[in-house]
Amino acid sequence: MKIYLVGGAVRDRLLQRPPGDRDWVVVGATQAEMEAQGYKAVGKDFPVFLHPDSGEEYALARTERKSGRGYRGFVVDADPSVTLEDDLQRRDFTINAIACDEATGTLVDPYGGVRDIEQRVLRHVGPAFIEDPLRVLRAARFMARFAPLGFTVAPETLQLMRQIAESGELDALVPERVWQELRRVLGSAQPSAFLRTLHDAGALGAVLPELEALYGVPQRAEYHPEVDTGVHQEMVSDKAAQLAPGDDQVGFAALTHDLGKALTPQAEWPRHVMHEQRGLAPLRALCERLKVPLDHRQLAEAVCRDHLNVHRIDELRDATVLELLGRFDGFRRPERIARIAVCCEADARGRLGFEDRAYPQGETLKRLHQAALSVQARDLDVTHLKGPAIGEALARARIKAIAAAR
Numbered sequence: 001m002k003i004y005l006v007g008g009a010v011r012d013r014l015l016q017r018p019p020g021d022r023d024w025v026v027v028g029a030t031q032a033e034m035e036a037q038g039y040k041a042v043g044k045d046f047p048v049f050l051h052p053d054s055g056e057e058y059a060l061a062r063t064e065r066k067s068g069r070g071y072r073g074f075v076v077d078a079d080p081s082v083t084l085e086d087d088l089q090r091r092d093f094t095i096n097a098i099a100c101d102e103a104t105g106t107l108v109d110p111y112g113g114v115r116d117i118e119q120r121v122l123r124h125v126g127p128a129f130i131e132d133p134l135r136v137l138r139a140a141r142f143m144a145r146f147a148p149l150g151f152t153v154a155p156e157t158l159q160l161m162r163q164i165a166e167s168g169e170l171d172a173l174v175p176e177r178v179w180q181e182l183r184r185v186l187g188s189a190q191p192s193a194f195l196r197t198l199h200d201a202g203a204l205g206a207v208l209p210e211l212e213a214l215y216g217v218p219q220r221a222e223y224h225p226e227v228d229t230g231v232h233q234e235m236v237s238d239k240a241a242q243l244a245p246g247d248d249q250v251g252f253a254a255l256t257h258d259l260g261k262a263l264t265p266q267a268e269w270p271r272h273v274m275h276e277q278r279g280l281a282p283l284r285a286l287c288e289r290l291k292v293p294l295d296h297r298q299l300a301e302a303v304c305r306d307h308l309n310v311h312r313i314d315e316l317r318d319a320t321v322l323e324l325l326g327r328f329d330g331f332r333r334p335e336r337i338a339r340i341a342v343c344c345e346a347d348a349r350g351r352l353g354f355e356d357r358a359y360p361q362g363e364t365l366k367r368l369h370q371a372a373l374s375v376q377a378r379d380l381d382v383t384h385l386k387g388p389a390i391g392e393a394l395a396r397a398r399i400k401a402i403a404a405a406r
Contacts, residue, residue: 001029003058004084004099004108011095014117015149024051024058025099027084031060046076061087064128085110092135093142093157094123116154122146123154133169136161137181137207140197144185147193161201170206178207179290186251191241192234199230210282211255213262218270226352227270229261236350244342252296253303253343254350256283260304279304299336302328303343310344313361313368318402321368322395330369337369371405372398 009022026034031047039049039058047060062078063086085108088097094113100106107114111125122142129135139153139161153161164170185194195211198204205212215230226232233255240247240254260279261272283304287297309316309324316324330337341362348359375397382390 001033002027002084003102005102006088006099007091007096010098010100010107011113011117013100014098014114022056024056025061025084025087026058027061027082027087028080029060030080031078034058034060047078062090063087064090084108089126090128091125092129092132092138094125097125120146120150120152121154122151122157124157124160129157130160130164133164133173134177134181136164136170136198136201136203137173137178140194140201140203141181141185141188143193143197144188144191147190153197158197158201161197161203165201165203165206168206170203173207175290179292182208182290183248183252186237186241186248186255187246189241189245191237191251191255195230195234195237208286210259210262210286213282214258217261217264219261219272220270224351229258231352232350233258235352235355236346239350239355240343240346243346244339247339247342249296249299250339250342250346252292253300253339254346256286256300257303257307257343257347259283259286276305276308298329299339299343302336303340306340307344307347310340310361310365311348313364318399318406319395321402322372322399325369325372331373334369334373337366341365368402368405371401375401 004025004027005022006025007023008020012019031041034047034049035041038052040052041047041049042057043049043059046062049058050056051058060078060080061082061084062076063082064076084099088099088108088110091097094111094116096113097109097111098113099108101108112123116123122139124135139157143151143153182194185191188194195204198207199212199215204215211230211233214233215228217229218227219229219232221227224232226235236254236257237251240250244250256279258275258279259282260275260277263278263282264272264275280301283300284297286292287300292300306324306327309320313321313324325331325337328336328340344365345359345362348361349355349357375394377390377394380390380393380397382393385393
């Protein structure tokens with residue numbers, strides 16, 4: 001029996017990135033031998049065990065053979081005769097197919113992963129890459145994580161991704177798994193790399209057709225020098241990741257704020273009147289399909305519907321600001337307002353040449369919200385009022401507070 005550290009832990013060590021979970025592969029052992037040493041079997045589809053002391057995952061070296069459609073259609077062989085090189089060969093990318101003998105510190109790198117890390121290339125290990133459609137999403141997610149380090153997708157890998165997209169295999173991806181991958185992307189450093197990679201591979205339309213539809217749709221150049229709405233969306237997503245690192249709620253709302261522009265009749269291009277309202281239907285369809293959590297969905301709908309109102313908040317009447325705060329559910333969910341402000345700032349600054357512009361509207365929104373929030377019904381003399389009249393008095397007092405905070 002020999003044990004090796006494998007996968008992301010080795011890769012991140014070579015990239016000098018903070019370590020994450022450690023995964024181990026065991027060569028030359030059986031399930032009975034693992035259990036005899038106190039390891040607890042937890043794998044359903046293949047033999048994975050938890051270490052009796054550390055709780056880390058140890059998997060028997062295995063091979064996989066395609067047996068059906070989708071990313072679950074594989075037959076697993078974990079016989080003790082499976083070698084370390086056999087196990088590494090089934091992995092997706094060369095940078096993930098490096099093992100380390102922890103006893104000696106020796107790297108085992110049969111597929112050139114160390115070289116690709118040095119050259120900043122995301123490259124598939126072998127032809128079996130094409131058998132698993134999930135690897136298209138993983139490639140795009142890795143690019144969202146590693147593009148800031150200078151990584152690019154190897155041309156031959158991108159070509160295989162195109163073949164998978166053309167085969168229709170992406171239709172077999174379970175929506176919950178798509179959301180799981182997307183959610184991790186939205187908390188990454190450069191979400192645009194995910195969108196661009198899938199778009200270039202011809203795969204974005206199968207996974208997120210509402211986003212693919214934005215590419216090629218023009219906007220008015222005086223407001224959007226980048227012109228292409230798909231490019232604008234990439235810029236907005238990256239700006240949101242910069243302003244609210246790791247916040248996937250903000251990331252999702254930023255990602256979906258302009259879906260309505262894909263529904264603008266071409267005769268109206270490059271203007272997009274009412275795109276905020278048009279965007280709600282595709283947003284809701286996307287949320288239903290991927291089973292997006294309610295908090296993400298509600299924030300995204302608020303930003304989609306009212307981001308232009310936040311942009312022009314200085315022009316809104318005080319009563320209209322109160323209505324806006326009500327639509328945002330800002331009195332029951334006050335924490336939502338700061339996230340909405342960030343999303344709108346990402347939209348305003350996610351434009352070519354506007355990246356470093358100030359966005360005072362965000363602070364204005366938060367200031368007026370705090371002013372309105374400071375007024376509560378218990379602070380008012382409503383002893384002579386009943387029913388709706390109490391709410392009307394509260395609204396008047398909040399409008400007055402908003403006016404005073406301008």
